[in-house]
Amino acid sequence: MRTPDKLDRQTFLKTCGAVCLAAAGLPVLVSSCRSVYYAQKPVLKGKTIELSRSEFEQVSKKGVTTLRNYVLVELPGQTFPIYLHRTGEAFTAVLMKCSHQGNELNAHEGFLTCPAHGSxxxxxxxxxxxxxxxxxxxxxxxxxxxxxxxLIA
Ligand code: FES
Structure with missing residues (x-):
């Protein structure tokens, strides 16, 4: 079993939740991270990141498929993830780098926050x-x- 200091950020976020935090010996309970989902198979082709629409699908324990409102997209070597948001059939994508002093943002349903100074x-x-x-x-x-x-360029 890997120790918490050897987990990369993406792996940690994919698997985190109350159980994971407790198992890792972390004292803080962060319930909001359960909704963070990173696209599993984004592909960079030239200046374009491609991903399947199915990345937005989530299946409940009862087998009901619903659509996420957002997914995070991160590729190897990418400094900040991209927040890909869905409103119906319309998508927007923004870099999760705060324009104030460059801190990584936290993703939420329909908005982003900066833990550094509150933007x-x-x-x-x-x-x-x-x-x-x-x-x-x-x-x-x-x-x-x-x-x-x-389209990243
Ligand atoms: S770095 Fe984000 S608000 Fe200051």
């Missing part, structure tokens, strides 16, 4: 609470029946 952004990356005064880096997104494409 907040909506799902499109617009500042809704300072001290940040610039919107997040946003990427164009297109989708077809099977895939979602994030």
């Amino acid at each position: 907040e952004y909506d799902a499109q990356g617009r500042v809704t609470e300072g001290p940040a005064d610039r919107d997040l880096t946003a990427y164009r997104v297109r989708a077809d029946d099977q895939k979602i494409y994030i």
Whole structure:
């Protein structure tokens, strides 16, 4: 069994929850991290990240499939994850790097927060609470029946 200090951040976030935190001996209970989901199979093709629409699907214990409102996308070598948000059939993607002093943001249902100084952004990356005064880096997104494409350049 791996020890907590050897877990990479993505693996930790994928598996965290009250049980994991307790097993890791961590004193803080963070219930909100249960909703964080990283896309499992994003692929970088040139300047485009491709992922399947099925990354938004989640199946309950009763076998009911629902759609997530957002997923996080991270590729090897990428410094900050991308917050890919879904509103119906429309997608937006923003870099999870605070425009204030560059801290990594926390993802929530429809908004992002900065743990450093409290800035907040909506799902499109617009500042809704300072001290940040610039919107997040946003990427164009297109989708077809099977895939979602994030254009990172
Ligand atoms: S670094 Fe995010 S609010 Fe300061």
